[in-house]
Amino acid sequence: MSLVGSIVDGHALLQVVWVSFAAGLGVTAVFAVAIVGTTRTVDMRRNGRGPEAVAYGALALVATVAVAAAVVLAVVVMAHK
Amino acid sequence: MNADLIVVIVVATALAFDFTNGFHDTANVVATSISTRAMAPSIAVGYASVLNFVGAFISLQVAATVAKDVVQVSAKPEFLLVVFGGLVGAIAWNLITWYFGLPSSSSHALIGGIVGAAIVNGGTSAVLWDGVVGKVMIPALVAPVLAFAVAGLSILIMYRIVGRLRPGPVTRGFRLGQVVSGGLLALAHGTNDAQKTMGVITLALVANGTVSQSHFHVPTWVVASAATAIALGTYVGGWRIIRTMGSRIHKMDSAQGFSAQGAGAAVILASSHVGFPLSTTHTISGAVIGSGAAKRLSAVRWGVAGNIVVAWVLTLPAAAIIGGITYSLTRVFGTGAAGPLVISVLIIAGSAVLFARRAQQTSTTVAAEA
Secondary structure (H helix, E strand, O other), X not given: OHHHHHHOXXXXXHXXXXXXXXXXXXXXXXXXXXXXXXXXXXXXXXXXXXXXXXXXXXXXXXXXXXXXHHHHHHHXXXXXX | OHHHHHHHHHHHHHHHHXXXXXXXXXXXXXXXXXXXXXXXXXXXXXXXXXXXXXXXXOOOHHHHHHHHOOEOOOOOHHHHHHHHHHHHHHHHHHHHHHHHOOOOOHHHHHHHHHHHHHHHHHOHHHEOHHHXXXXXXXXXXXXXXXXXXXXXXXXXXXXXXXXXXXXXXXHHHHHHHHHHHHHHHHHHHHHHHHHHHHHHHHHHHHHHOOOOOOOOOOOHHHHHHHHHHHHHHHHHHHHHHHOOHHHHOOOOOHHHHHHHHHHHHHHHHHHHHHOOOOOHHHHHHHHHHXXXXXXXXXXXXXXXXXXXXXXXXXXXXXXXXXXXXXXHHHHHOOOOOHHHHHHHHHHHXXXXXXXXXXXXXHHHHHHHHO
C-alpha cells in the first residue's frame, strides 16, 4: 500500500475523479434541465399558460447560461496552469 | 551537423506519428456526432480538426510528463536514437494494429516504444518507473472505467429528467448539445494527444542541447507544428472513415451521444490538467460503452470491449519490443544519422506495402460484395 501510495499521485488522481464526476454529471444534468425548460415553455405557450411559460423560459435560460459558463470555465482553468 | 540531422529526422518522425495519431483517432472524436446525426460528416470532421488544433495550445502539462517523467533524459548523442527508436516502435505498432483491424492506443504505443528503446540503451534504470506506473499506467487503467461510470450515470440522470417529454424536441435539444460536447471532446483530444508529440520532440531537443534540461520549456514552434500535424491527420483521416462509418458504430440516441462525449471530454480535460498522458481512444470507448450499458447491457458489443482490453495489455510491451529492436538496429550503424535514415526508408517502404495490400484486400472485398 505504501509503495503504491508513494508511486501514485493520489491527490492528482482524486482530483481527476471528482472533477470528472462533477463536470460530467453536472453539465449533462443541467443541460437536460435546459431542454425541459425549453420544451415546457413551448408547451405552456401553446396552452395559453403565460406565467408558467415565462417561468420555464427563465429556467431554460439559467440552465443554458450555467452550461456555457461551465464550458468557458473548463477552458480557462486548462489554459491557466 | 550529424546530431542536427538526427534531430531533423526525429522531429519529422514525431510529426508523422502525430499525423497518424489524428488520422487514427478521427473516428473516436466524430463518430458519435455523425451516428446521431447531430452534425453532417463534412462539418463534424472540419469542426473536430479545427478544435484539435486549438486544443493543442491550451496546456503543456502532458508534454512535461512525457518529457520529464518517463525516461532518464540524457544529453548524449545516442539518446536521440532512443527517441527515434521509440517513435518507430509506436508507428510500427500503429500500422500493424491498423492492418489487422485491432483497436489500439497511439499514446500507449508511444510510451511503450520510448521505454523499450531506453531499456536497450541504458538498462531498466534508464526508465523512471514511478512516473511510468504512477502517471501513465494507473491513470490509463482508471480513465476508461471512470469515463464508463460518468457516462453511465449521466445518461440515467438525463433519462430521468427528460423522460416525460415529447421525444422530438428532446432529440433536437441533445443534438444541439452534441455540437458543444463534440467540440469539447475534440478540444480535449487535441490537448492530450498533441502534447505527447510535443513532449517527445522536446526530449530530442534536450538530448541535442537545444533546450536546457534545467530550464525545461516547450518551444512555440513545437506546439504549433504538433497542433498542425494532429489537425491535418484528423481532417484527412475523417474523410477516409466516413464511408464505413454507418456499419462500424452501434446505434445510439442523441442523449447517449451527448453523455458519452461529455463524460469523455470531462475525463480527458481533467487528466490533461494534472499532466496524465491518457489513451483518448480507450477513454472515449469507455464512455461510449458506459452510455450504452446504462440503457441496456445487451446493447453493448462486449466482444469489442474485450478486444480493447486485450489491445490495452498488448500495446505497451509490443511497442516496447519494437522500440528496443529499432534502437538496436539503428546502433548497428553507429551513433550518426545513417541508422535513422536507413530505418526511415525501411518504415516508409513497409508502410507503402501495408497500405497497398490493404487497398488490394478492400477492393477485392468490395468486388466480391458487388
